[in-house]
Amino acid sequence: MNAIGVDVGGTKIAAGVVTPQGKILKEVRYPSSGPPEVLLGNIVRAVREVGRGVDGVAAVCLAVPGLLVSSEDRVAFSPNLRTIENIPLREALEPEIGLPLTVENDANAAAWGEFRFGAGSEVDHLLCVTLGTGVGGGVISHGVLLRGAQGAGGELGHVTVHATGPRCACGNRGCLEAMCSGTAIARYARVVAAKRPDSALGRLAVRRRIIGEDVTELARRGDRAALSVLEEAGTWLGIGLAGFVNVFNPEVVAVGGAVSVAGELILAPARREIALRARPPSRDLVRVKEATLGPESGVLGAAALARDPESGEYVFGPG
Incomplete structure (x- = not known):
């Protein structure tokens, strides 16, 4: 049987029909902006549209951003999508969708996607970190x-790595998210551009506001200012990952999300910090890899987390 995975982000809703082998048969996208009723309506429309004309769809899994209270299918806090907070999602959506609905954290879904179909498909112990506007994480x-006691576990992006660091979107200071996300990279870039006005980064900053993609592009062209920005972000990423390696002893750390397109420009300094800060034997086992599923990881992972309501088992079977 197939399943529908729905990945809800800060700007978009992606829904896809997925086979047990990880093939996306059909996919649609809707905006996630607007008040709660618009958001819920767009989720329903996305599921109905993507499932129309496709046979053998058994269930749906909705992957949502933020701290999830799984017993209530409710997001308690979502710094990047406040409109989804405190809605009993299964109760609100399942009657409209007409299929069994599971609610899961989006970063957990991305991690499960990499575990089932991507960079972690050959291991039993995987840690996945997604670097985008924020930082998400999942542990297998x-x-x-x-998932933890309430379903809110695995929030790796909100582990403090710098006690007096910049304010994070969650309200804390020095979270991993505040130090190596796309938002953090853009912040570093503005500071570096002001200090190095003659660099390509500095010249671009005069013309317009710098975003993370600009930094990666200029770094690939060899701009030293841009390279220093990614070095800083990668260093903080590695500091966080070193702690996770010590705690969870994974075989693979998969790094995904939009920022991960920087590849070795950010992963090389991260690996260096892991080598310096993690302890053997965990340090000597772990491999840090780029995630392989790209922006489809959330849809694929969500579909693989859809459950049969009678058995309680995953529609696609065990991992």
Whole structure:
């Protein structure tokens, strides 16, 4: 049987029909902006549209950003999509969708996608970090997704790595998200551009506001100012990952999300910090890799987390 995975982000809703082998048969996108009723309506429309004309769809999984209270299918806090907070999502959506609905954290879904179909498909112990506007994370140990007591576990982006660091979107200071996300890279870039006005980064900053993609592009062209920005972000990423390696002892750390397109420009300094800060034997086992599924990881992982309501088992079977 197939399943529908729905990945809700800060700007868009992506829904896809996925086979047990990880093939996306059909996919649609809708905006996630607007008040709660618009958001919910767009989720329903996305599921209905993507499922229309496709046979064998057994269930749906909705992957949502933020701290999830799984027993209530409710997001308690979502710094990048406040309109989704405190809505009983399964109760609100399942009657409209007409299929069994599971609600899961979006970063957990991305991690599960990489575990089932991507960079972690050959291991039982995977840590996945997604670098975008924010930083998300998921942990799989012995082939089981770690969710914690309430379903809110695995929030790797909101572990403090710099006690007096910049304010994070969650309200804390010095979270990993505040130090190596796309937002953090843009912040570093503005500071560096002001200090190095003769660099390509500095010249671009005079013309317009710099975003993370600009930094990666200029770094690839060899601009030293841009390279220093990614070096800074990669260093903080590695500091965070070193702690996670010590705690979870993963075989693979998969780094995905929009920022990960910088590749070795950000992963090389991260690996250096892991080598310096993580402890053996975990340090000597782990491999840090780019995630392989790209922007489809959320849809693929969500579909693979859809459950049969009678058995409680995943529609696609065990991991």
